[in-house]
Amino acid sequence: MTVKLETLMDRSEKNMGSGIHPVVKEAALEMVKRAYQEGIFVQISAGYRSMEEQAKLYGQGRLGYSYNGINYSDLSKPVVTNAMPGQSYHNYGLAIDYFIVSDDGKNALWTVDEKWRRAAAIGKSLGFTWGGDWSNFKDYPHLDMTGGLSYSQLKAGIKPILISKVNGTPPPVTQVESEVIDKDTPPKDSGNPTIKSIQKTLNSRYHVKIDVDGYYGQNTKKALIKGFQTELNKQYGAKLIVDGIWGPQTKAASPNVREGAKGNITYILQAALYMEGYYPHGMDGIFGSGTETAVKAFQRAARLSADGIAGEDTFAKLFG
Numbered sequence: 001m002t003v004k005l006e007t008l009m010d011r012s013e014k015n016m017g018s019g020i021h022p023v024v025k026e027a028a029l030e031m032v033k034r035a036y037q038e039g040i041f042v043q044i045s046a047g048y049r050s051m052e053e054q055a056k057l058y059g060q061g062r063l064g065y066s067y068n069g070i071n072y073s074d075l076s077k078p079v080v081t082n083a084m085p086g087q088s089y090h091n092y093g094l095a096i097d098y099f100i101v102s103d104d105g106k107n108a109l110w111t112v113d114e115k116w117r118r119a120a121a122i123g124k125s126l127g128f129t130w131g132g133d134w135s136n137f138k139d140y141p142h143l144d145m146t147g148g149l150s151y152s153q154l155k156a157g158i159k160p161i162l163i164s165k166v167n168g169t170p171p172p173v174t175q176v177e178s179e180v181i182d183k184d185t186p187p188k189d190s191g192n193p194t195i196k197s198i199q200k201t202l203n204s205r206y207h208v209k210i211d212v213d214g215y216y217g218q219n220t221k222k223a224l225i226k227g228f229q230t231e232l233n234k235q236y237g238a239k240l241i242v243d244g245i246w247g248p249q250t251k252a253a254s255p256n257v258r259e260g261a262k263g264n265i266t267y268i269l270q271a272a273l274y275m276e277g278y279y280p281h282g283m284d285g286i287f288g289s290g291t292e293t294a295v296k297a298f299q300r301a302a303r304l305s306a307d308g309i310a311g312e313d314t315f316a317k318l319f320g
């Protein structure tokens, strides 16, 4: 069953928190609504974040970090952000993060594809700046409205003047937003940890040098295909060019991978399924019942016969 707009709106509103700026909140919910009308299911995953919550995030993976006399160091987790309290527009209720959900509303899809970009475009038409447009570090889920204020101005208590564009009100011609925005490192607080670990594995196993950013973009897809081609050459004596491009030769060389299989090809299959929103219950390179269930679910969605065996047609749908 297709997820209801109401469900996406409720979840989004809850995730933004009560400290979100009313204009930001209105625009965010409007974005969810407009995207929904185009068949794109957007959910807002975050909004306002208090200084303490930011301190907690910043303390992850950092030794001896404290804020206001409280120790926030948590070495059991990896570093997730470079933004200290006050260095994120989330701390002022001016930023949101979003992702795309599967049609049934049950899975987050982290692929920065056409739908993802369309959602960003809708957000931009409503007055947001998109983190995917940043040149140094891209933060694809991130949208903010800063009113031209820097972190230090906001910290000093200056309130941004935000104008809602929800009812199509055009922005006034002269807006006072000529301030230069702080060149602080933007918050690096997004990205899916499982995808990051897949990217790390691909880098170390196949020397593909992709960004470990937690998103399934073109480079990560290419790296997965390169890994697949490398393994086909190694394990099956295929003579494929390892170029990361899915073509008829790679398709024809694809083996049938089924329950009981293990190794790097199974790992690549699990990773590709995960990227498409089908969780194989473990990224362990062992084809067990969880992987089989995920293969079947993917095959059904891709209109293939759902036999639970990943062969050339399944790989073609995953990589093509």
Ligand SMILES: [Zn+2]
Residues within 6 Å of the ligand: 090, 095, 096, 097, 139, 141, 142, 143, 187, 190
């Ligand atoms: Zn953000």
